[in-house]
Amino acid sequence: MSRQRTALVTGGASGIGRAISLRLAEDGFATAVLDLDAQGAEKVAAECREKGHEAVAFGGVDVSDRAQVDSAVQRVRDTLGPVLALVNNAGVTGTTAFLKITDDQWDQQLAVNLSGPFYLCQAVLPGMIEAGWGRIVNISSSSFHSGQPYMAHYVSAKSGLVGLTKCLALEFGPKGITVNTIPPGFIDTPMLRESERKGLIGGSVDHHAGLTPVRRPGRPEDIAAACAFLVSEEAGYVTGQVIGVNGGRNT
Numbered sequence: 001m002s003r004q005r006t007a008l009v010t011g012g013a014s015g016i017g018r019a020i021s022l023r024l025a026e027d028g029f030a031t032a033v034l035d036l037d038a039q040g041a042e043k044v045a046a047e048c049r050e051k052g053h054e055a056v057a058f059g060g061v062d063v064s065d066r067a068q069v070d071s072a073v074q075r076v077r078d079t080l081g082p083v084l085a086l087v088n089n090a091g092v093t094g095t096t097a098f099l100k101i102t103d104d105q106w107d108q109q110l111a112v113n114l115s116g117p118f119y120l121c122q123a124v125l126p127g128m129i130e131a132g133w134g135r136i137v138n139i140s141s142s143s144f145h146s147g148q149p150y151m152a153h154y155v156s157a158k159s160g161l162v163g164l165t166k167c168l169a170l171e172f173g174p175k176g177i178t179v180n181t182i183p184p185g186f187i188d189t190p191m192l193r194e195s196e197r198k199g200l201i202g203g204s205v206d207h208h209a210g211l212t213p214v215r216r217p218g219r220p221e222d223i224a225a226a227c228a229f230l231v232s233e234e235a236g237y238v239t240g241q242v243i244g245v246n247g248g249r250n251t
């Protein structure tokens with residue numbers, strides 16, 4: 001990379017987002033670690049800095065609130081420069097029988113998992129257009145391939161994110177901006193362990209690992225590696241794509 005570019009990772013305090021933040025910082029991006037969890041975001045940014053990389057935490061930011069998103073993106077620009085790589089990773093999950101999903105539950109899933117990326121993309125795209133270069137990676141879910149009972153709200157939002165990805169890839173390709181999605185499958189993070197603890201994944205993580213073609217759960221670093229490629233200079237001809245990272249669970 002000829003000069004340091006700025007990356008913004010939402011949900012950067014935990015799990016997949018933490019691994020992506022550490023990896024992009026290591027790859028030379030000045031990294032903005034954005035999360036609702038202020039302490040966690042600061043911890044990850046400090047980890048990056050301890051390794052000699054530039055990173056700043058933007059904690060206490062709710063991606064489902066447009067005003068908070070706009071203000072945070074402005075602060076990132078003032079502190080680190082315009083965001084040229086955006087990873088929409090923050091997400092919430094939920095498990096409820098379809099006939100019992102309330103309007104509030106539906107709205108929350110859509111707000112965090114789909115409207116959040118919409119707000120973030122609108123906030124950073126002008127800077128990318130100005131620079132004539134940009135990379136957006138949307139973290140969807142492998143459940144978009146297969147569907148998932150009791151998760152209609154979550155899967156609908158994550159499927160919408162795939163549609164958003166494809167539309168933006170077509171609209172902004174001529175401006176030097178690529179937009180792709182990674183739908184992770186079965187990655188060992190606090191979110192997955194919480195679902196296991198609540199008995200929501202139909203067996204243990206180990207049991208499911210045995211059914212996965214590569215015979216292990218995914219690691220956050222597996223997603224970070226794919227993401228690192230998609231935001232790199234050399235991925236400039238890859239756009240509008242769904243890059244599944246799921247150990248072969250969805251083919």
Ligand code: NAP
Binds near residue numbers: 036062090112184
């Ligand atoms: P995680 O460990 O729960 O991390 C998610 C992070 O996002 C948390 O730090 C959380 O903060 C933050 N966050 C939640 N809502 C937010 C909001 N409104 N604004 C800002 N930050 C918010 O989850 P993960 O497993 O790493 O998942 C990361 C992404 O991958 C999610 O989009 C998830 O849907 C997707 N995914 C994961 C898997 C998997 O197997 N793990 C599979 C498919 C898709 P708090 O802790 O404060 O809430």
